[in-house]
Amino acid sequence: MARGSSAGAVVAGLTAAALAVIGFFTYQASAAQDRAKAGSSDERGGTGGSEGPREREKRERETNLPAFSGVGERVVYDLDRDRVWLMGRDQEVKRTFRVAPSSVDPQPGTYKVESRAPHVTGSDGVPVENVVRFATNQGTTIGFSSALDGSLPEAEPGGQTGGIRERRADGEAMWLFATIGTKVVVVR
Structure with missing residues (x-):
């Protein structure tokens, strides 16, 4: 036994x-x-770990969350770097990506998502999707969106557009993350 x-x-x-x-x-x-x-393809760039220390340091500097950007679940938009972070409740970066800025910037501060639309025509006449609006400045409504054709806008001299344009995959991530009332922190 x-x-x-x-x-x-x-x-x-x-x-x-x-x-x-x-x-x-x-x-x-x-x-x-x-x-x-945590990052879209433009952050990874297909380097597969082959980037050198300088490239890695530059990428980390560019993608590091800005200081004084709040706590908790929120969207952080850095005007100087044209970059967005989707932050979880536990201070975890869910995703970060570059955006094409609108011609009218929101003022630095804290906002909440006010409205959303799955499909509209942008203020530049381009059909867009996953529209997440959070601010108004100079009479222009400001929000994140992605063009159905995948284009990123060129700044028009004298034009007043409020669409902060994202790549389609990033726009989908924003749409799923930033529901009505989600905090949006804009920093410089």
């Missing part, structure tokens, strides 16, 4: 070790997916 108990203990130990290995690989796969969600 003692011999059978010891064989059972060995099998139980091996089973526990196998489950631990499977759990570890599952955790690694999940972490890799979370890292992939």
